Amino acid sequence: MTTTAGPQTNWAGNIAFAAPDFYRPATLAELRAVVTRARQVRVLGTGHSFNDMADSPGAQVSVAGLPPDIEVASASSLVRVAAGLSYARLAAELDRHGFALRNLASLPHISVAGACATGTHGSGPANQNLSAAAVGLELVTAGGDVVELSRGDDAFPGAVVHLGALGVVTRLILELVPSFQVSQRVYEGLPLDVLDAHFAAIMAGGYSVSMFTDWRGPRLTQLWIKSLAEDGTPPVTEEPWFTAAPARSARHPVPGMPPETCTQQLGVPGPWFERLPHFKPEFTPSAGDELQTEYLLPAGQAVPALHALRQVGERIAAVLRICEIRMIAADELWLSPASERDSVGFHFTWLPDTAAVLPVVSLLERQLAPFGLHPHWGKIFTTPTADLHASYDRLPDFLNLARHYDPKGKFRNAYTARCLGRLAVALAHPPRPGRRRTQAGSRPGRPRRHPPLPG
Numbered sequence: 001m002t003t004t005a006g007p008q009t010n011w012a013g014n015i016a017f018a019a020p021d022f023y024r025p026a027t028l029a030e031l032r033a034v035v036t037r038a039r040q041v042r043v044l045g046t047g048h049s050f051n052d053m054a055d056s057p058g059a060q061v062s063v064a065g066l067p068p069d070i071e072v073a074s075a076s077s078l079v080r081v082a083a084g085l086s087y088a089r090l091a092a093e094l095d096r097h098g099f100a101l102r103n104l105a106s107l108p109h110i111s112v113a114g115a116c117a118t119g120t121h122g123s124g125p126a127n128q129n130l131s132a133a134a135v136g137l138e139l140v141t142a143g144g145d146v147v148e149l150s151r152g153d154d155a156f157p158g159a160v161v162h163l164g165a166l167g168v169v170t171r172l173i174l175e176l177v178p179s180f181q182v183s184q185r186v187y188e189g190l191p192l193d194v195l196d197a198h199f200a201a202i203m204a205g206g207y208s209v210s211m212f213t214d215w216r217g218p219r220l221t222q223l224w225i226k227s228l229a230e231d232g233t234p235p236v237t238e239e240p241w242f243t244a245a246p247a248r249s250a251r252h253p254v255p256g257m258p259p260e261t262c263t264q265q266l267g268v269p270g271p272w273f274e275r276l277p278h279f280k281p282e283f284t285p286s287a288g289d290e291l292q293t294e295y296l297l298p299a300g301q302a303v304p305a306l307h308a309l310r311q312v313g314e315r316i317a318a319v320l321r322i323c324e325i326r327m328i329a330a331d332e333l334w335l336s337p338a339s340e341r342d343s344v345g346f347h348f349t350w351l352p353d354t355a356a357v358l359p360v361v362s363l364l365e366r367q368l369a370p371f372g373l374h375p376h377w378g379k380i381f382t383t384p385t386a387d388l389h390a391s392y393d394r395l396p397d398f399l400n401l402a403r404h405y406d407p408k409g410k411f412r413n414a415y416t417a418r419c420l421g422r423l424a425v426a427l428a429h430p431p432r433p434g435r436r437r438t439q440a441g442s443r444p445g446r447p448r449r450h451p452p453l454p455g
């Protein structure tokens, strides 16, 4: 197949793709041929990451042209979905079948595979990130083989959040729950001091809670509380919540942006997929003209971390559009930023000025380092490779997995070199004894076909 013109930049426009070739295969056979032939290859999802992770020194390939299959298995509450589909498309179809995903990110525009690759998340102390819903995936590996991995396979927890380094994901199988109704209400003006004693209670005050601040004053500008419609418990009332006043009209979290682009508020119940994201699929999400950074820390560090950020609030505010604080439940995925720890996420939507933002990103990393930070893989960060290695116990195992599927480093790029180290690093870190790992002889994943979904 021939190359076509691909996107020149990522969604934010801060990364100009250097990949000389772009392919959009229409069949699995075409995709396998592209991968087999390429010396270097990376997949581009919907391009919503803010760094160079989707760029390639050789071929860049999209799976958006593969058949857009969505196969719901009602009896087993599973869906098999084409990797390049967006959550907007998947969610509406699931709801038609009476099903839902447990949670969604702030925007539904992103591809399922791209979101899972980076550990993309929403909020809620009981809600894991989106990739934790995966129970199976299909991967075209460097040699063009089709490999299927399922929950229960040794390698599966290593393969779900993969940074694009294992191969091309063509389909995922996700766990579903029955469709549900959500209502959301925005509250305003909560003093930051209230969080010292009540952070956990406020975060537990809804199914999914997001706190926003612009760091220009000692208060949360907004508190978005998304509650299961049927539980009807406070705080989705018109009463103040921990002294924060309910907004009387719809709000956008970024000052000055139109609320019409945001999902329904004011306590009006509606389907899960029209309330859990902040932004509607038919509009540009967030500010559009922006950069983003996010760090996940152990949940118990939320209040001390807030104080550490307050110390540098003025520096943050100077380049900030808005900061959002969310909760993410622990999972077992090796490279998930919430791996094995309930987490709090501190997210920053920046002005679109890389030169001004980068020194503040480094400052944040210094302030948050004592708490054990994990950067969001798809956003801007400057965390050194050694620190990433020190903070992810299973990273050596992941490198072994990557070597297994991609021995010559076909799926590597400048981003993987920065985050994972060069290929030699994998060889320099043999698996430590006494830990569960993917061993030679216990094959990480077999070339095999998933049977038809039951039900």
Ligand SMILES: Cc1cc2nc3c(=O)[nH]c(=O)nc-3n(C[C@H](O)[C@H](O)[C@H](O)COP(=O)(O)OP(=O)(O)OC[C@H]3O[C@@H](n4cnc5c(N)ncnc54)[C@H](O)[C@@H]3O)c2cc1C
Pocket (backbone or CB within 6 Å): 011, 042, 043, 044, 045, 046, 047, 048, 049, 050, 053, 054, 063, 083, 084, 105, 106, 107, 110, 111, 112, 113, 114, 115, 116, 117, 118, 119, 120, 121, 122, 163, 164, 165, 167, 168, 169, 170, 285, 286, 292, 376, 378, 379
């Ligand atoms: C406005 C905005 C709001 C956001 N809100 C949130 C949020 O609420 N929560 C959050 O956690 N993040 C959020 N993000 C970040 C975003 O969810 C992640 O960057 C996500 O990875 C983007 O998905 P994508 O499909 O655009 O992937 P891309 O950016 O295109 O790719 C991401 C990585 O996945 C790999 N990849 C993609 N598809 C495949 C595939 N089929 N096979 C193998 N590898 C693949 C790529 O190679 C790359 O390494 C937001 C981003 C934006 C722009």
